[in-house]
Amino acid sequence: MIFQTIITGLSIGSIYALMAVGYSLVFSVLNFSNFAHGAVITLGAYIAWALMVSVFKMSFFPALLLSMLGAGIIAFFVERIAYSTLRHRRAPSLFLMISAMGVAIALQNVLYATVGANLYALPPIFTQDTFSIGAATISRMDIFAFVFSVIAIALLTIVLNYTKVGTAIRAASYDSEMVSVLGVNLDVLVAVLFLLAGSLGGMAGVFMGIKYMVYPSMGWITNKAYIGAVIGGLGSLPGAIVGGILLGLLESLVSVTVIGSVHLSTFRDVFSFGILVLLLVFRPTGLFGRHVEEKL
Amino acid sequence: MLLRVEDLNVYYGEAVHALRNVSFEVQEGEILSIIGANGAGKSTLMWTLIGQLKPRSGKITFRGEVMKPVPHAVVSAGMALVPERRRLFPNLTVRENLMMGAYLRGDRGAVQKDLEYIFSLFPILKERLNQYAGTLSGGQQQMVATARGLMSRPKLLLMDEPSLGLAPILVNQIFETIQEISRQGTTILLVEQNAKKSLAIAHRAYVLEVGCIVRTGTGQELLNDPAVQAAYLGVSQHKEVILEGKEPC
Numbered sequence: 337m338i339f340q341t342i343i344t345g346l347s348i349g350s351i352y353a354l355m356a357v358g359y360s361l362v363f364s365v366l367n368f369s370n371f372a373h374g375a376v377i378t379l380g381a382y383i384a385w386a387l388m389v390s391v392f393k394m395s396f397f398p399a400l401l402l403s404m405l406g407a408g409i410i411a412f413f414v415e416r417i418a419y420s421t422l423r424h425r426r427a428p429s430l431f432l433m434i435s436a437m438g439v440a441i442a443l444q445n446v447l448y449a450t451v452g453a454n455l456y457a458l459p460p461i462f463t464q465d466t467f468s469i470g471a472a473t474i475s476r477m478d479i480f481a482f483v484f485s486v487i488a489i490a491l492l493t494i495v496l497n498y499t500k501v502g503t504a505i506r507a508a509s510y511d512s513e514m515v516s517v518l519g520v521n522l523d524v525l526v527a528v529l530f531l532l533a534g535s536l537g538g539m540a541g542v543f544m545g546i547k548y549m550v551y552p553s554m555g556w557i558t559n560k561a562y563i564g565a566v567i568g569g570l571g572s573l574p575g576a577i578v579g580g581i582l583l584g585l586l587e588s589l590v591s592v593t594v595i596g597s598v599h600l601s602t603f604r605d606v607f608s609f610g611i612l613v614l615l616l617v618f619r620p621t622g623l624f625g626r627h628v629e630e631k632l
Numbered sequence: 633m634l635l636r637v638e639d640l641n642v643y644y645g646e647a648v649h650a651l652r653n654v655s656f657e658v659q660e661g662e663i664l665s666i667i668g669a670n671g672a673g674k675s676t677l678m679w680t681l682i683g684q685l686k687p688r689s690g691k692i693t694f695r696g697e698v699m700k701p702v703p704h705a706v707v708s709a710g711m712a713l714v715p716e717r718r719r720l721f722p723n724l725t726v727r728e729n730l731m732m733g734a735y736l737r738g739d740r741g742a743v744q745k746d747l748e749y750i751f752s753l754f755p756i757l758k759e760r761l762n763q764y765a766g767t768l769s770g771g772q773q774q775m776v777a778t779a780r781g782l783m784s785r786p787k788l789l790l791m792d793e794p795s796l797g798l799a800p801i802l803v804n805q806i807f808e809t810i811q812e813i814s815r816q817g818t819t820i821l822l823v824e825q826n827a828k829k830s831l832a833i834a835h836r837a838y839v840l841e842v843g844c845i846v847r848t849g850t851g852q853e854l855l856n857d858p859a860v861q862a863a864y865l866g867v868s869q870h871k872e873v874i875l876e877g878k879e880p881c
Contacts, residue, residue, distance in 0.1 A: 503728050504735060507721040514719045517682050519707030519736040519784060 340472040341588050347478035349584020350485035351547075354540040355561030356568070356576035357489060358533035364509035364571040365529055368429035369562070371436040372414050373537055374555025375443035380407030380538030381545035381554060382447065385456050396461050403542050404535040411534025412527055414439050420523065440555070447552040458545040481543045488539055489577055492532060496573065501528055509571065560587075563612045569625025578623060583608060633693075634660045634788055634819055635681075640690030642673075642680050650676040652843040654690070658788065663810065663820045665834035665851060667827040667864055673843045674823040675716050678792045681821075682706055682713040695787065708736050712786035716793040718777040722766025726757060729765045729776055733783030743783070749816075750779045753809060771802040778809065788819045795826050807833055827864035831855045839864075 355377060362370040383406040386392070387399040394402075418435045462476040496502035504525055508515040516522045540561075544554060564583040568575025587608060591601040600607070615622065635658040642651040650673045658664045668674050679685045681692060683699065683706040692699040699706050712733070720729055730750065734743045751758045754775040760768060765776055774794060781789055791810065795803040807829050814820050824830035831837055834851035839860060847860065854860045861867040 500731070500735065503724065503732065507724055507728075507732055510721050510723050511719055513684065514715065514721070515732070516703050517679075517684055517707075517713050517715070518732050518780070519704045520732075521704045 337472065337592070339469070340474060341592050342585065343472075343474055343478050343482075345585035345588035346581065347475070347482045347547075347584070348588060349564075349581035350482045350489075351540050351543050351580075352561045352564045352584050353489060353577045353580030354485050354536050354543075355558050356565035356580040357492065357573060358537045359558075359562055359565040360568075360571055360573055360576035361505075361529055361533045363565075364573075365505060365512060365526070366419070366423070366429070366432065367571075368432040368436070369570070370533070371433065372418070372439035372443070373411075373436075373533065374558035375440045376407050376411045376414065376534050376555075377537040377541040377544070377558060378447065378550075378552065378555040379410050379443065380404065380534075380541030381458070381550045382451065383407065383538070384458060384542045384545055385550045388459055389456065396459075400539065400542050404538040407538025407541065408531040408533075408535035411530040411537065415526060415530045420526070423526070444552050444555065451552070453552060455549040455551045456545075457549055458542070460546060477547060481547065484539070485543070488536055492536065493573070495532070501525065505529060560608060563608055566612060567615055567622055569622025572622070572624040575622055575624030583611070586611070634658050634695060635821070636691075636693040637681070638691045638693070640677075640680065640692070641688045642676055642685060643688050650843055651680065651687070654840075654843070654845055656838050656845060656848070658819060658821055659836075660787075661814075661817070661819055662835040663814050663822060663833055665822045665824060665830040665837040666840050667824055667830060667837060667854075667860075668840035669864075670825070671842075672840045674840055675792055677840070678713060678715070678790050678821075678823060681790060682711060704736065707784055707786075710785075710787035711790060712781040712784045712788075713790045714777050714781040714792065714794060716796060718773050720765040720773055720776055720780070722764060724765060725762050726765055726768070726776055727761045729780055730757075730783050733780035736784060742785075746783060746785065750782065753782075753812060754779060771798055771805070774798060774802070774806060775809075778806075778813075782813065782818070786818060788821060789813065791820060791822045793824060794822075795824065795829070803829065827860070828855070831860075 355373065358373050359370060362368070380403045384399050384403040387394045387402055388396070418439045419432055422432050422435060460477065461480060465476050466473050467476065468474070496506060504515055504520050505528070508525060512522060515525070544557060548554070560583060561580060564580035565576045566579070567583060568577070568579025587604055590607050591604050593600040637657070638655050640651050640654040641649070643649055654677065666674060666677070676685065680687055683701045683703040686701040694709055694711060697709065699709065721732065724732070730747065734746070737743055756772060757775055757779060760772065765773065768776065778791070778794065794806050794810070798806065803826065810820060810822065811833055822830050822834065831851040831854050837849065837851050837854050838845050839847035839854065847854065847857065849857070
């Protein structure tokens with residue numbers, strides 16, 4: 337039972353991590369919380385639905401890749417339309433955040449107005465989803481989501497650590513003006529940033545669609561991923577990964593806990609947001625967050 | 633003429649007129665010093681030249697081409713900035729910091745050769761390559777910043793206050809390095825508060841005062857100029873002499 341819960345927790349936690357990494361990437365360089373990320377993830381799931389169910393009958397892997405690409409491109413256009421002019425005018429990050437919220441509301445309502453409010457299912461990857469180890473029933477989809485999230489995040493880490501543009505992204509997270517003065521075109525760098533964040537978000541969207549359903553407000557789940565990113569320390573990549581997985585694990589453990597006759601699963605979201613509040617009070621920089629440094 | 637600046641005017645907002653009709657030239661191969669007190673506009677000038685600050689008016693011509701205020705275009709044209717207070721990336725290793733300086737270059741082999749040139753200037757950096765830049769001492773950080781500027785193989789290296797905050801022995805070293813870089817064929821525009829040392833190594837120099845160029849000459853001429861001595865070199869017997877032009881331009 338506990339084994340099963342841990343697998344479920346790791347699976348949802350790794351999906352949180354996929355989304356949280358997107359928040360952290362953008363935050364690290366541009367210093368604002370990109371609340372349009374949830375809408376991009378939702379659109380990623382809808383692209384998968386169009387590719388696999390409603391328009392084409394694609395198989396899973398090509399549909400996953402195209403959905404990731406599509407979500408990345410959508411994230412890129414969101415940046416071009418909603419953030420780039422603000423960036424060029426050096427607007428305070430609050431303005432960018434408000435613009436992001438506007439984009440989130442707009443995109444969600446475009447979905448309501450066009451595709452409608454229906455819930456759609458994505459076809460399962462495995463015909464027989466569960467298998468048993470002893471008394472535990474394990475979902476193949478959970479294992480699959482965990483493994484692929486880990487691979488995607490590992491690839492991202494390699495890009496950030498061993499490529500030129502990745503090095504520039506890390507440098508820009510410390511001093512983007514200096515990066516620009518060394519000859520890096522910041523617009524291109526930010527475009528790469530949103531492509532990366534968007535495509536990882538698209539992957540998360542497809543997994544959410546398979547695990548649950550595809551519907552216009554499914555992006556709400558990114559609130560949890562955002563909590564994960566804050567737990568780890570906004571702007572820190574390892575922080576987003578650890579925070580996301582930790583939150584997923586804790587949530588699934590809370591969900592199966594029964595105290596007396598009270599099932600704590602009803603209080604799962606109370607628990608998650610409670611953690612957020614406590615953290616912001618006692619350790620606002622998160623587990624891996626940068627300490628606010630006094631710059632000379 | 634390597635660089636020609638004509639009637640440059642830079643504002644911060646509406647109220648602060650940071651550079652007023654600044655005009656000067658840099659010739660190929662020279663060390664040109666611009667001296668001036670705090671707030672004279674020296675750093676503003678550097679960040680305008682590299683394209684990060686947009687001038688209200690004026691023209692910057694570099695190697696025969698008019699420069700637009702776009703940093704990556706200016707850098708690929710052949711300018712590089714070693715900024716005041718170094719501005720290294722402390723979360724990157726020394727090697728990564730240096731490679732950031734070579735960001736626009738695709739020629740890996742030549743970049744590797746330039747690393748060798750860097751090590752000939754600063755042998756200590758070879759041992760520090762895989763260390764995080766934030767862990768270095770101030771003197772070593774200045775070396776990395778200078779090296780990072782050189783990694784783009786600039787025709788013109790803009791150096792903003794390289795001696796700031798360094799111990800006297802390191803200050804002497806950095807000025808020697810500047811001369812060595814110059815001998816290797818890189819033209820240098822040096823902006824300094826340490827007027828004495830920077831005039832001593834300069835071929836030519838300008839004095840910048842509240843946004844205006846008020847004096848020009850060879851380094852030696854300005855060193856011997858009583859007004860410059862009084863204002864910038866702390867020569868006490870000339871205290872009564874003040875640079876003309878409280879309303880300089």
